Amino acid sequence: MTFTITVQPSGRAFQADTSETLLAAGIRQGIGLPYGCKDGACGSCKCKLVSGSVSHGPHQAKALSEAEEAAGYVLTCCGTAQSDLVLESRQVTEAGAFPIKKMPVRVSSLERASHDVIVLRLQLPAADAFQYHAGQYVEFLLRDGDRRSYSMANAPHTQAAGPQMELHIRHMPGGKFTDQVFGTMKEKDILRIEGPYGSFYLREDSNKPIVLLASGTGFAPIKAILEHMAHKGITRPATLYWGGRRPADLYQAAWIEAQLGVMANLRYVPVVSDALPEDGWTGRTGFVHSAVLQDLPDLSGHEVYACGAPIVVESARREYVAAGLPEEAFFADSFTSAKDKL
Structure with a gap:
């Protein structure tokens, strides 16, 4: 059976049947709903169910708690329509959706x-x-x-x-x-x-200072964003916080140092959590997401782009919102499906 899904406030609509998730149906029809893992693990696709009935497949409580579900929130990545629906969701189509x-x-x-x-x-x-x-x-x-x-x-x-x-x-x-x-x-x-x-990319319609938070290979999409900013001449103040267990985990530090020479708006703060004496590390230590709050205790005027291990992203989201960051100004790509199991 096929149902009509209407997304507010844009008013855009698409069709979905009970054999595919809301997110899959939206992607197939060019509707840019936000998402991250597509696994029911990160919560990036969470939106408000205004009317209608949704059935959820397996998902993690950290992505959608029982209290949130009772309050009318749904995960589009693992939810299927059981009736016509009206959803309230932040759109990502304004920057243009590319074909999959x-x-x-x-x-x-x-x-x-x-x-x-x-x-x-x-x-x-x-x-x-x-x-x-x-x-x-x-x-x-x-x-x-x-x-x-x-x-x-x-x-x-x-x-x-x-x-x-x-x-x-x-x-x-x-x-x-x-x-x-x-x-x-x-x-x-x-x-x-x-x-x-993915909906993890720079929103170019803002002039707010940017915090780029990366742990481990979460640096990869951050690197792409920095290259894009340099190419487009985007001069918004940007600070990159990159964390690893030991200095060698910051595997492209030389690339960043070169980038600092061409991007006057860029600052770099490397953070190492478990340096050994033989590393000779004299820089910042501790958790990388905490280093941000040490430098910027009030994040109300910033945007944050975070990528890396789920515990880093989840802790950052929770603590940064408590520090004044608007929830809609936190963009994340969490490695929720990168367990690479046998």
Whole structure:
């Protein structure tokens, strides 16, 4: 059975049946609902159910609690319509939605960036074959039907120099995909991807100062956003806080230092949580999200773009909103589906 889904305040509508989630139906019909993991784990797609009935599939309580569900909130990534619906949701279509495509890509290089991070570069079929916003991600389509999600680390304008995609892959021992990347994958291998996905990209209609918060390989989409800002001449004040356990986890620190030379509006604050004496670390220590509040106890006038481990993103969201950050000014891409299980 097919139902009509109307999204307020935009008034846009689309059709969904009981065999697909609201998010999947919206994406298929070009409706730019916000989302992140598509897994029922991050809560990025949460919106208000104004009228109608929704049935939820499996999801985590941190994404949608029983109290929130009782208050009329739904997750579009795992909710299916049981009637005509009216949803209240922040739209992401104002910046333009790009078509989602499946395509083959060829491995052009694998560069070891640290002991457990590889920079994977993929050759695309053609320069105009794949359009995306800096900060979005693609999914690798594995042979058994599983998928693995990774953010593009290069901004779209870099395609002009050659149709390539840069991804930062952290090794998770025993992981179906990352064991392949770190073990058997070689140049010229053919992979299949689908995308772009995600609503994590710079909102360019604002002049607020920006906090860019990254943990580990959460730096990848942040790097793409910085490249995009430099290319577009966006001079809003931006501070990058990048956290790792040890200094080597900040695997592209040299790239950032070079960027500081061309972006006068950019500051960089590296934070290390578990440095050893032999590291000789003299910089900031502790949790990276806490370093932001140490420097900026009042975030009411900022926008935050956060990417990395779920515990970092969730803690940042909670503590930053308590520090005055408007909820709608917190944009996040949480690695909720990157467990890369067997």
